[in-house]
């Protein structure tokens with residue numbers, strides 16, 4: 001089968017288009033014919049060796065996959081070959097206390113497609129059957145590929161960690177990113193008021209189209225001061241910020257007394273300075289979050305089918321242009337997702 005493999009860790013040029021053996025599904029596994037794979041920043045971290053630096057090579061990246069069931073392993077005979085599916089990116093043991101509690105992303109054997117095992121930059125992928133979620137009618141393969149990883153990540157932050165409520169004002173940083181695009185939509189579903197930031201007026205317009213009530217261009221305005229002005233000097237109840245070290249202290253200061261910051265990433269760097277006086281004096285909560293429970297993707301699919309959530313805007317490139325897509329992702333010169341058509 002065709003695949004784009006990562007032969008070593010490094011720049012975009014380590015991604016090579018080649019042919020590899022067709023994977024065979026084992027017990028309780030299925031093979032999926034990949035039709036679309038969306039990129040995530042995780043792909044860049046793995047390629048550079050920042051994430052999973054001891055991963056055996058060569059490796060196939062790609063965590064967000066949509067396609068059709070192609071072949072069934074033993075114990076999957078009830079599934080239908082040809083069914084349209086999107087894949088839950090998280091693979092867990094299925095029998096530990098965390099998994100049995102529906103908190104499979106806390107499983108100590110939790111693995112992510114494209115990070116710890118072969119992903120979707122290929123014609124085919126083999127996954128456990130519990131990772132299949134039917135694509136809602138009306139969604140294309142390209143649209144479905146934009147959904148899993150980023151929407152699950154946003155879901156856990158908005159509903160499980162921050163517990164966003166209708167009376168909350170939520171600051172969503174970097175609206176152009178996939179996670180933030182979903183976070184804006186989910187906060188609006190929860191009935192909250194959303195203030196979104198981005199680095200260009202074009203991205204801010206798209207953030208408004210996803211439901212943001214107020215927008216701030218962080219390149220031309222001091223977002224901390226604007227947040228204060230938009231909240232009558234109070235600050236926001238909740239900040240959703242995965243931009244990392246650059247904005248860490250400013251986002252903490254943008255919170256109201258008793259407010260909560262949730263983070264699921266650190267694009268500009270892990271080593272941030274925390275003004276502890278702000279944390280304890282204002283009685284803030286700082287919460288970490290990674291991925292979401294597999295079951296939540298079914299809820300997201302239902303909301304997509306009902307039209308209460310919609311796929312993020314995306315750009316399409318062919319699989320063979322994976323290296324070019326990585327460069328584009330790193331540039332952040334687009335809104336939403338980048339999808340490889342396979």
Ligand SMILES: [Zn+2]
Nearest residue numbers: 093096099107
């Ligand atoms: Zn487990």
